[in-house]
Amino acid sequence: MNISRRHLLILLPAAAVAWKHVLAGTPEDSPNYQMSEHWWGMLIDIPKCIGCGNCVRACQTENDVPDGFFRTWVERYHRTDWHLENPEVISPDGGKEGFPVVQAGEEGKFFFVPKMCNHCADSPCTQVCPVGATFVTPDGVVLIDQTYCLGCAYCVQACPYGCRYIHPTKKVADKCTLCYHRITKGLTTACCEACPTGARQLADLKNPNDPIHEFLKTHTVQVLKPQMATGAKAFYNGLDGSVR
Amino acid sequence: MSGLKDTGHLFRFAGLFVLAFLVFLVVRSYVVPKTFGEYGHYRGAAIGEIASRPVKFAGHQTCETCHTDIADTKTKGAHAHVNCEACHGALAAHADDPTSVTPAKPDTAVLCARCHTASAAKPVGFPQVDPADHSGGVPCETCHNPHSPVIGSDSGASTAKGGAK
Amino acid sequence: MSGVEGYMYPNEVTLYWSVLIVLYPFITGLVAGAFILASLERVFRVEAVKPTYRLALLTALAFLLDAPLPLQLHLGHPERSPEMYFTPHSTSAMAMFGYVYLWYLMAVLVFEIWLDYRRDIVLMSQQSKGVMRLIYKVMTLGSSNISERALHIDDKVGWIVTLVGIPSAFLLHGYVGFIFGSIKANPWWSSPLMPVVFIFSAMASGIAAVMLLYMATTKLRGQKIDMRCVDTIAMYMFYIFIIDFSLEMLDLVHRVYEADESFRSLNFMVHTKLYFSQIVVQIFVGTLVPLILLFLTQVVKLPEVVRKRIFVLSGCLILISVFAMRWNVVIGGQLFSKSFLGYTTYKMELVTREGLLAAAGLTILPLLFLWALVKLLPPWPDKSLHEAATGD
Numbered sequence: 188m189n190i191s192r193r194h195l196l197i198l199l200p201a202a203a204v205a206w207k208h209v210l211a212g213t214p215e216d217s218p219n220y221q222m223s224e225h226w227w228g229m230l231i232d233i234p235k236c237i238g239c240g241n242c243v244r245a246c247q248t249e250n251d252v253p254d255g256f257f258r259t260w261v262e263r264y265h266r267t268d269w270h271l272e273n274p275e276v277i278s279p280d281g282g283k284e285g286f287p288v289v290q291a292g293e294e295g296k297f298f299f300v301p302k303m304c305n306h307c308a309d310s311p312c313t314q315v316c317p318v319g320a321t322f323v324t325p326d327g328v329v330l331i332d333q334t335y336c337l338g339c340a341y342c343v344q345a346c347p348y349g350c351r352y353i354h355p356t357k358k359v360a361d362k363c364t365l366c367y368h369r370i371t372k373g374l375t376t377a378c379c380e381a382c383p384t385g386a387r388q389l390a391d392l393k394n395p396n397d398p399i400h401e402f403l404k405t406h407t408v409q410v411l412k413p414q415m416a417t418g419a420k421a422f423y424n425g426l427d428g429s430v431r
Numbered sequence: 432m433s434g435l436k437d438t439g440h441l442f443r444f445a446g447l448f449v450l451a452f453l454v455f456l457v458v459r460s461y462v463v464p465k466t467f468g469e470y471g472h473y474r475g476a477a478i479g480e481i482a483s484r485p486v487k488f489a490g491h492q493t494c495e496t497c498h499t500d501i502a503d504t505k506t507k508g509a510h511a512h513v514n515c516e517a518c519h520g521a522l523a524a525h526a527d528d529p530t531s532v533t534p535a536k537p538d539t540a541v542l543c544a545r546c547h548t549a550s551a552a553k554p555v556g557f558p559q560v561d562p563a564d565h566s567g568g569v570p571c572e573t574c575h576n577p578h579s580p581v582i583g584s585d586s587g588a589s590t591a592k593g594g595a596k
Numbered sequence: 597m598s599g600v601e602g603y604m605y606p607n608e609v610t611l612y613w614s615v616l617i618v619l620y621p622f623i624t625g626l627v628a629g630a631f632i633l634a635s636l637e638r639v640f641r642v643e644a645v646k647p648t649y650r651l652a653l654l655t656a657l658a659f660l661l662d663a664p665l666p667l668q669l670h671l672g673h674p675e676r677s678p679e680m681y682f683t684p685h686s687t688s689a690m691a692m693f694g695y696v697y698l699w700y701l702m703a704v705l706v707f708e709i710w711l712d713y714r715r716d717i718v719l720m721s722q723q724s725k726g727v728m729r730l731i732y733k734v735m736t737l738g739s740s741n742i743s744e745r746a747l748h749i750d751d752k753v754g755w756i757v758t759l760v761g762i763p764s765a766f767l768l769h770g771y772v773g774f775i776f777g778s779i780k781a782n783p784w785w786s787s788p789l790m791p792v793v794f795i796f797s798a799m800a801s802g803i804a805a806v807m808l809l810y811m812a813t814t815k816l817r818g819q820k821i822d823m824r825c826v827d828t829i830a831m832y833m834f835y836i837f838i839i840d841f842s843l844e845m846l847d848l849v850h851r852v853y854e855a856d857e858s859f860r861s862l863n864f865m866v867h868t869k870l871y872f873s874q875i876v877v878q879i880f881v882g883t884l885v886p887l888i889l890l891f892l893t894q895v896v897k898l899p900e901v902v903r904k905r906i907f908v909l910s911g912c913l914i915l916i917s918v919f920a921m922r923w924n925v926v927i928g929g930q931l932f933s934k935s936f937l938g939y940t941t942y943k944m945e946l947v948t949r950e951g952l953l954a955a956a957g958l959t960i961l962p963l964l965f966l967w968a969l970v971k972l973l974p975p976w977p978d979k980s981l982h983e984a985a986t987g988d
Binding site: 260280315316338339345350351353358 | 603604605606607608610612613667670671672673674676677679680683684685687688689690691694775778779780781782857860929930933934935936937
């Protein structure tokens, strides 16, 4: 297909203007984004995940995640029969380059589970931070102020989901930011953008038109470690009982 | 009360505390960031700082602003919900300056295999093949249009190319 | 992934809290324990332990001054640590601890030492020369009132400070226990017993430390060890250690009986990764052996030489056991995965900022602080003030 030169002359400036809009502004000042109008979460649809690792790679690219540490990762579970308590789990390099092939005929059930920060409404990591370097924004995203963090790693210990780490060179805590710099501009997160099957979808629980509301009505969803009562906002469809 | 007569030293010690506390308050007023406490127990300005980090993935809406023909082809095919950058990588730099930054063409041998290599771990019903058996080394785009991959569903293999010239 | 067995969440493979974080509760524990020993005489009128009163206070101060250092070496940004005082997060045990530490240092320990030593400080400020004279003068805060009435008031106020100091010492070390005990994400740590276990093991270790220091310094000064004092200290050490052991056994029995979802993983960890440090060192060698030895001294009349040897051995073993307990809690809590499906390995480095040498150095440093404090404020009752004042 060819875009003619004339067509291009019209399209390019329009695209440039649109792009500038995309890049503009701080959320609390921007007339387009009001924090109080949003309450962010994520929907993860297990039966759709194919373990391709696109999300892990996209997150690393978008957020300069250092090698060996993960803001998001994918686990592959192998549950043999009724043994819910001890599944076999692997996550080679966080699933970044996918997973080894499983030959047909293997016993038991296999499935993939993307993991990430659950952006807990009652976040235990926020509770233990001694200085207020990690916090829940008014729109429900748990963020880290890396110019204020001491690097004590108390928050890393307090997270039940293992989603935090200490950045090896910055020496401060780091984790998934729900691509805050994207969602406040009307974009979706890098992981959702890169997911080819729609297994990951950003959800704005305060937006009445968000598809999550319909989804929550028609599917059975769970959060990870519900007994911790963290108010986790990463909702999993089709989560097996063996998932840790 | 006459007892206070020999307690001067205790007041001096207490005075040290008071002095230290006052110094602490003064230093604190200088050192604590101005936006601290704006929304909660944290530096309010951090929200804006985090929100203004650079974007590396343009997002498919931006791609579709220019690449309308590709977008049209895609919406009718099996890859309708596979976003552009899922295969083409992060291209905000290209969207920002389309003529200077030209994306490299993905290597289908690696790219397609990532998702479509058959594995019993993948959901049943997801299209998957053994790459060696399936095509015997022939590049995927020989038969499949990546933007509408089901054979026969679209105008054919030669419409794979889609850059703005 | 090297050193990983089974499955660990990818970010869990590295341990973030190193041997320095093991050292920190050990040191604050010694502080609390030393202070409790001092309060035995001051508040509970156990006159037998009076020879160790001043030494116990100086020991507590020496270790308290050292305590922040492992934390500073551990922090990614130690230069930001004042933030804990300027913007403490009230829901964070760690932040509140910063204030408890400061309270304990200034309003309890330094205040009490100053009150007890004030007469000596004033005299030394009048009798010494040069730099030392200036130092002592500053320490008098400009008051040279050592009249009988002033000293009597000091004594009364000091009594109140010690009284307040006892719950403060419990708060100091109980808070450290709570820092771990309140983490619901970690089943090895999360327990209401944690602060209590920490307090009692702290007391045992602090008392053991002061007892050993008293015996060593007395020997070095060529003086005779007051056996009535040491026998009494050892008795308290024994009973407190029994309580500590009982609490730890209660925790163990409770875990084994309830066998919740974490049990299988933790049990395996104790039997493999923590076998040496927990079963061998902490429990058998570090707890059962000293308990049996000390029990003997309580029920059988043994000659002085034998008792001295038992006390020294038991004291050392108790210190080792309490350190091992901190190790098993801190390191053990990070060796297993929160998925309960795997384990990692602690690769302790040697010469880095958080390595073994740094830890060893920070353990020896408080002894240097103590040496300096003993020189500055001699705790020995028999040394004449004139002699003491002519120090460097």
